[in-house]
Amino acid sequence: MTYIALDTTDLAIAAILLIANGLVSVWFRLGLERTLAIAALRMVVQLAIVALALRFIFSLDSALWTALFALFMAAAAGYEVVSRQERRVTGVAATALGAGAPFFAGLVATLFATTLVIGPDPWYAPRYVLPIFGMMLGNALQGTSLVLDFITSAAVRERAAIEARLALGAGRYEAVDTILRRALTTGLMPIVTAMATTGIVALPGMMTGQILAGVDPVEAAKYQVMILFLVAGSTGMAVVAAGLGAVLLITDDRHRLRLDRLTRK
Structure with a gap:
């Protein structure tokens, strides 16, 4: 079983599509660009913390x-x-x-x-x-x-x-x-x-x-x-x-x- 590992650059490239959503919000004056940015940042931080916590818990098997x-x-x-x-x-x-x-x-x-x-x-x-x-x-x-x-x-x-x-x-x-x-x-x-x-x-x-x-x-x-x-x-x-x-x-x-x-x- 193999998989292709992702690095920070790959994630940054994927974020371009999210930036496009922000531009749509600005263009149509939806006012969602700040909400999108906060939600994306919150998601990344939360997943990073959870991933590290799960790695720790998996190693303990407790x-x-x-x-x-x-x-x-x-x-x-x-x-x-x-x-x-x-x-x-x-x-x-x-x-x-x-x-x-x-x-x-x-x-x-x-x-x-x-x-x-x-x-x-x-x-x-x-x-x-x-x-x-x-x-x-x-x-x-x-x-x-x-x-x-x-x-x-x-x-x-x-x-x-x-x-x-x-x-x-x-x-x-x-x-x-x-x-x-x-x-x-x-x-x-x-x-x-x-x-x-x-x-x-x-x-x-x-x-x-x-x-x-x-x-x-x-x-x-x-x-x-x-x-x-x-x-x-x-x-x-x-x-x-x-x-x-x-x-x-x-x-x-x-x-x-x-x-x-x-x-x-």
Whole structure:
């Protein structure tokens, strides 16, 4: 298995296309050039730090360091989920939900993969656990963000209808049933679209990376199929947990709608 190593010059050449985006922003007065530059710089710094950290953790092959890094990833995911909400629920419960839903879903899918599907020795080998967990966490984070944002925004928009149902004796989940179902559909749509278009419209990043590293395309495709199945499962668990939890956060035990708990971004 061989691959072509990249140096700093190669990365600089690839960045020309990003600079072209900045020029488009300037030409059309979009005001995105600063945002693009910051995002690109942040990406490079974050990947460099993560790459060095993974190299260190891989060399240790320690379950403790693997777990600590996974917890750090989950904490960062929780921050991202909360920061993306247009209307967010105040208090630590919202942050716990934003971090807990993708973490739990990603953990279950990762353990399922390493213990029952791939079976590395040891099962907690960071070279397998952390990349898989990162993919599960990233997709579950996206689904969680979409669900929470949809439910909070829809609750404000459809307040009168929800309160009317509650006044007629409906429980909290019954009153927001339509909103919850639409939110879950929204949260699952990215992975459904990804599975439907993979292989025809686009080659996913993992499969492309393996092929570039010299892996046989058929073997790379097998791994990609496995990952998409796992991503679908973890995303489903995350969006359901986030949706049910969000309903609890915007209502109380007396089945009242509590929009006073929301704060605008």
